[in-house]
Amino acid sequence: MLCEFVQRQGGLTRANRPERTQLDRRSFVMCALASGVALGELGTPAVASPSSLSSQSGPQAQSDAQFVVEAKFYDKLQNKKIKCKLCPRECNVGDKERGYCGVRENRGGVYYTLVHSRVCAAHIDPIEKKPLFHYLPGTVAFSIATAGCNVNCKFCQNWDISQSRPEQIPADYAPPQRIAALARQNNCPTIAYTYSEPVVFSEFLMDTADAGHEAGVRSIVVSNGYIQQDALKQAYGKMDAVKIDLKSFTESYYEKVVTGQLKPVLDTLVTLRKMGKWTEIVYLVVPTLNDSDTELRGLAQWVKANLGADVPLHFTQFHPEYLLKNLPITPVPTLERAKAIADAEGLHYVYIGNVPGHPAQNTYCPQCRKMLVERLGFTASSLLIRKDGTCPFCRHQIPGIWHV
Amino acid sequence: MTDLHSATRRDFLRRSLAGAVALAASREPRAQQASLISRSRVVVAHDPLLRGTGSTVDAGRIQVLLDRAMLALFSHDRSIDTPLAAWRRLVRPGDRIGLKVNTLGGRGIASNLELIEAICEGLQQVGIKAGDIVVWDRDSQEMERAGFRLSLGGSRVQCYGTDRVGYEDDLTAYGSVGSRLSRILTRSTDLFINVPVLKDHDGAGVTIALKNMYGVIHNPNKYHPNGCDPYVADLNMLPEIRSRMRLTICDATTAMYEGGPAFKPEHSWQCNSLLVSQDPVALDATGWRMIERKRAEMDLKTLEAEQRSPRYIMTAADREHRLGNCDPSRIEVVEINAAV
Numbered sequence: 001m002l003c004e005f006v007q008r009q010g011g012l013t014r015a016n017r018p019e020r021t022q023l024d025r026r027s028f029v030m031c032a033l034a035s036g037v038a039l040g041e042l043g044t045p046a047v048a049s050p051s052s053l054s055s056q057s058g059p060q061a062q063s064d065a066q067f068v069v070e071a072k073f074y075d076k077l078q079n080k081k082i083k084c085k086l087c088p089r090e091c092n093v094g095d096k097e098r099g100y101c102g103v104r105e106n107r108g109g110v111y112y113t114l115v116h117s118r119v120c121a122a123h124i125d126p127i128e129k130k131p132l133f134h135y136l137p138g139t140v141a142f143s144i145a146t147a148g149c150n151v152n153c154k155f156c157q158n159w160d161i162s163q164s165r166p167e168q169i170p171a172d173y174a175p176p177q178r179i180a181a182l183a184r185q186n187n188c189p190t191i192a193y194t195y196s197e198p199v200v201f202s203e204f205l206m207d208t209a210d211a212g213h214e215a216g217v218r219s220i221v222v223s224n225g226y227i228q229q230d231a232l233k234q235a236y237g238k239m240d241a242v243k244i245d246l247k248s249f250t251e252s253y254y255e256k257v258v259t260g261q262l263k264p265v266l267d268t269l270v271t272l273r274k275m276g277k278w279t280e281i282v283y284l285v286v287p288t289l290n291d292s293d294t295e296l297r298g299l300a301q302w303v304k305a306n307l308g309a310d311v312p313l314h315f316t317q318f319h320p321e322y323l324l325k326n327l328p329i330t331p332v333p334t335l336e337r338a339k340a341i342a343d344a345e346g347l348h349y350v351y352i353g354n355v356p357g358h359p360a361q362n363t364y365c366p367q368c369r370k371m372l373v374e375r376l377g378f379t380a381s382s383l384l385i386r387k388d389g390t391c392p393f394c395r396h397q398i399p400g401i402w403h404v
Numbered sequence: 405m406t407d408l409h410s411a412t413r414r415d416f417l418r419r420s421l422a423g424a425v426a427l428a429a430s431r432e433p434r435a436q437q438a439s440l441i442s443r444s445r446v447v448v449a450h451d452p453l454l455r456g457t458g459s460t461v462d463a464g465r466i467q468v469l470l471d472r473a474m475l476a477l478f479s480h481d482r483s484i485d486t487p488l489a490a491w492r493r494l495v496r497p498g499d500r501i502g503l504k505v506n507t508l509g510g511r512g513i514a515s516n517l518e519l520i521e522a523i524c525e526g527l528q529q530v531g532i533k534a535g536d537i538v539v540w541d542r543d544s545q546e547m548e549r550a551g552f553r554l555s556l557g558g559s560r561v562q563c564y565g566t567d568r569v570g571y572e573d574d575l576t577a578y579g580s581v582g583s584r585l586s587r588i589l590t591r592s593t594d595l596f597i598n599v600p601v602l603k604d605h606d607g608a609g610v611t612i613a614l615k616n617m618y619g620v621i622h623n624p625n626k627y628h629p630n631g632c633d634p635y636v637a638d639l640n641m642l643p644e645i646r647s648r649m650r651l652t653i654c655d656a657t658t659a660m661y662e663g664g665p666a667f668k669p670e671h672s673w674q675c676n677s678l679l680v681s682q683d684p685v686a687l688d689a690t691g692w693r694m695i696e697r698k699r700a701e702m703d704l705k706t707l708e709a710e711q712r713s714p715r716y717i718m719t720a721a722d723r724e725h726r727l728g729n730c731d732p733s734r735i736e737v738v739e740i741n742a743a744v
């Protein structure tokens with residue numbers, strides 16, 4: 001798993017469907033050893049799986065304790081209740097209850113994250129898989145996740161971890177310094193917080209980003225953007241790039257299909273722009289639900305007006321999954337229609353995702369129309385952008401972070 | 405034999421099948437679930453001396469209380485003239501029976517061990533093997549903290565949490581709910597008896613029979629917005645739950661009128677009661693009224709006034725769900741006072 005990625009780093013490719021390849025515990029440990037990290041340095045892995053709970057309750061409590069850290073972003077209320085201030089849900093959580101995300105718990109009036117250093121998925125992915133097309137193309141990201149999510153998208157491809165409580169899925173103890181060391185040892189210039197929803201593991205994200213920066217490793221986040229402003233500035237303020245999944249451009253879709261809200265996500269995008277964070281947007285096109293011309297046009301107009309024409313916008317193909325298995329895969333013409341609408345509204349970098357080989361996966365200069373980055377699947381096979389970030393043909397500035 | 409208690413409690417008595425009550429191969433039809441059209445019966449059995457002169461529930465008295473409640477539940481049927489006949493109406497030898505308890509709140513407000521033992525006693529007397537009874541909740545540690553002694557495997561009454569065996573890999577969905585179900589429910593039971601407690605809930609209003617099913621799924625935290633409505637109702641529509649829930653025996657020996665779901669002794673009272681029904685909606689509606697009466701007695705606002713009325717109970721009774729009756733005119737409350 002991890003070793004294989006290291007060996008194939010120069011030409012990593014993926015199947016059409018962006019499935020996460022499971023890194024089992026044994027591979028994780030073995031590859032850490034192959035990288036020269038002693039097992040003692042890795043820390044004693046604690047696998048929290050249903051089968052492991054058949055032993056005495058003492059060891060279980062002990063192994064869970066290492067993942068429990070007092071949460072940030074909450075207010076204490078009367079009667080041992082708390083109000084979480086991490087995301088717009090603002091869960092009021094009673095004693096012994098958890099927030100909607102399932103990974104933060106009130107214990108006697110103190111709120112805790114249950115997933116600090118509790119990594120349930122770890123892979124080395126090409127950066128294009130996030131997708132981030134204007135950030136260090138051709139490089140790889142050490143990608144991690146914990147359990148939990150603060151929404152419940154009916155089409156979630158990672159629902160087995162995002163919609164689970166941490167004690168329900170196997171995980172390893174991987175503290176921030178270890179993540180940073182593994183990223184560096186495996187020649188990953190970036191750590192990516194992804195797969196589930198990094199908002200819910202913000203404390204771990206922040207600590208790992210700090211450890212990464214100390215080790216010369218950057219951080220990016222793949223997120224739904226459903227986060228309160230204060231937490232956004234503190235947590236995502238440590239990120240070097242951000243990819244936001246904008247699920248639709250209507251509140252009704254967010255309510256019924258996502259169980260979230262649109263406006264806070266739009267606010268997040270605006271704030272990220274003000275913070276100067278490199279941001280790309282993914283819009284998963286779900287047939288019949290969020291693919292109307294009106295909605296797509298409204299989206300494109302809003303992006304241009306509030307974020308600028310240079311923000312990359314990816315229209316990606318939906319695949320039936322989780323609670324939306326009755327709908328078809330997004331037809332390619334639908335994706336092309338979405339792109340055409342966005343292009344017509346003046347956006348410069350509109351991509352089509354999850355359709356390997358489609359020309360709309362490439363980056364073109366908006367001025368001279370020459371191809372600057374060619375991509376096949378998740379592989380950036382050629383990069384012509386100059387070191388100063390300009391087009392080699394017409395010297396137009398191409399926004400992004402192109403070189404390490 | 406299975407001792408459900410921790411070591412400090414008395415042993416659970418075993419009834420040997422050999423030489424015990426003769427078991428007829430029952431041909432009684434299984435009890436039907438409550439119809440929305442017909443009235444639902446909820447038995448409220450009360451014993452003011454349930455704890456004797458102490459603070460813990462007396463095992464003998466709760467056994468008697470349960471027996472009387474079971475008789476009252478079927479008092480309209482002249483063929484049922486003993487508690488065992490009532491049990492035979494519900495179960496048959498060979499059935500694997502689950503007892504879904506509630507232990508989240510800890511020992512102060514958990515399904516009472518003496519009640520569980522009384523239920524197990526009744527089941528075994530009508531031919532259910534001890535090893536075919538599983539007492540379960542979502543988490544083994546929570547069960548232990550509530551005083552249960554875990555038992556997994558062998559011929560004793562089983563007692564463990566879903567954390568020991570996990571949840572089904574596939575989702576089961578209805579309406580707003582899509583969840584993985586406890587493998588105890590899906591693989592270890594043919595039917596189950598719901599044994600919730602009676603308490604206030606700071607989000608849902610009250611948590612009694614219907615909401616006790618949150619302990620059967622892997623993602624209950626996703627179903628607390630909007631006062632758990634319509635999630636509680638949709639959850640109880642899942643076939644594995646709806647078809648297998650045979651009876652609800654609500655442990656109202658200790659109840660809470662404020663501050664739930666965690667145990668708040670200052671907001672609890674010794675209700676010394678059991679609520680028994682085959683209609684979980686009617687039982688919840690009845691329990692809700694009991695909590696409101698206590699709240700009024702304690703000079704607290706109604707749940708409606710606090711904007712946390714348990715709307716999910718009405719949703720469970722609506723045309724789409726038809727899980728039972730919540731209209732008081734369609735609920736027959738049979739009150740039993742053991743002191744009489």
